[in-house]
Amino acid sequence: MPKTAAKSLAPRGRAGADRERGRRVLLVVTGGIAAYKTPELVRRLRETGLAVRCVLTRAGREFVAPLALAAVSEDKVYDDLFSLTIESEMGHIRLSREADLVVVAPATADILAKLAAGLAGDLASTLLLATDKPVLAAPAMNVRMWEHPATQANLATLRQRGVVFVGPEEGDMACGEWGMGRMAEPETIVEAVAAFLALKTTGPVGALAGTRALVTSGPTWEALDPVRYVANRSSGKQGHAIARALARAGARVTLVTGPVALADPPGIATVHVESAREMLEACERALPADVAVCAAAVADWRAANPARSKIKKTGRPLSLALAENPDILGTLARAGARRPRLVIGFAAETGDLVANARKKLAAKGCDWILANDVSADTGVFGGDVNTVEFVTRAGTESWPALSKDALAARLAARVADALGSGRSAKSRKRSRR
Ligand code: CTP
Secondary structure, three states: OOOOOHHHOOOOOHHHHHHHOOOEEEEEEOOOHHHHHHHHHHHHHHHOOOEEEEEEOOOHHHOOOHHHHHHHHOOOEEOOOOOHHHHHHOOHHHHHHOOOEEEEEEEOHHHHHHHHHOOOOOHHHHHHHHOOOOEEEEEOOOHHHHHOHHHHHHHHHHHHOOOEEOOOEEEEOOOOOEEEEEOOOHHHHHHHHHHHHOOOOOOOOOOOOOOEEEEEEOEOOEEOOOOOEEOOOOOOHHHHHHHHHHHHOOOEEEEEEOOOOOOOOOOOEEEEOOOHHHHHHHHHHHOOOOEEEEOOEOOOEEEOOOOOOOOOOOOOOOOOOEEEOOOHHHHHHOOHHHOOOEEEEEEEEOOOHHHHHHHHHHHHOOOEEEEEEOOOOOOOOOOOEEOEEEEEOOOEEEOOOEEHHHHHHHHHHHHHHHHOOOOOHHHHHHHHO
């Protein structure tokens, strides 16, 4: 049972201490020949400032020495679910909860099948089932195993659940065959991790100094009577992340949020509302702004005549008359002189993503739309991963699967580019006086 204390191999220096305050990757190494590349992967991940902790399966140990991983990660290597020492020191649940991202590399056909089926027979599969953190996998296997319908079905299932994949690549394989199935190179995996965690895109710090931003977030609640309401599944995670990213870039942000289970982001003026009409009022009060990002999932309808007292059962079907809510994005985009220079919306679609986003862009008069697929099982609502098509009048870009923070950082960088060094809403307001 290798639990090599790396302290004896490489003393923890200042870099190690800094790392402990930083972000953590839990690397699960399973049994493929490509496992021999994982010490190099660990080294490169640590060069980006990430702390890396390794979990090694029994088969993985055949291809890479636990001691090698312990030395490069400067940490213990965990490989036995039933070790009482591990359970008392760490526990498989804590192991995954303490990471910002779980990386599986190499990810064999076997671990992907276990993950898809929800099996939990060893430490690696158990922590993958128990984790509440995003998972990024670098598959590696023989080309026929890769192409097998069972593997492809497992991949489809896992993608739907929000697992992000990097590779595999095409090339010569250890088994002498040629084709798809080589694990992505360590630098490619590091790039994917960095993009996912926004390591290199922590946002353009200071680039939005002197500008004002308005962000809507979360669902709206539309009262039917004093106790009941119509709502939707929005968690507000994406909108709040955008508010934080714009603030980090230096913007003065007003966040108008529907009811969410999230803390108010520090340093951001947060206005709490319930209904779409309240949200619109709060947004209008927050103008002028240089940029408005409408990330809220606003209810399209409200009860036409909400009951003053609780609606009682009568034994007959209940019909509710619904009235259409104001369109906040459309209103901001058509606010004349008060229109923010940049108006950005989201499009939650369950089909024809780009075509529907283009229609929305034109109908609402906004500048950009981030379109995401919210079909059942994409994990967008409440999840931590988002994959969008970035639609502008000039064209469409497919953004990779990103954490909601990374997506927010990327958007903030684009906003900073678009606003450039033009005058802020505040200075325009001053010159109108
Ligand atoms: N939106 C808004 N006010 C509304 C409805 C939507 O500001 N009353 C904004 C959302 O914040 C999002 C964008 O409009 O930025 C698109 O939201 P979506 O729900 O995808 O589109 P809808 O306009 O509701 O159209 P539909 O439901 O018919 O697809």
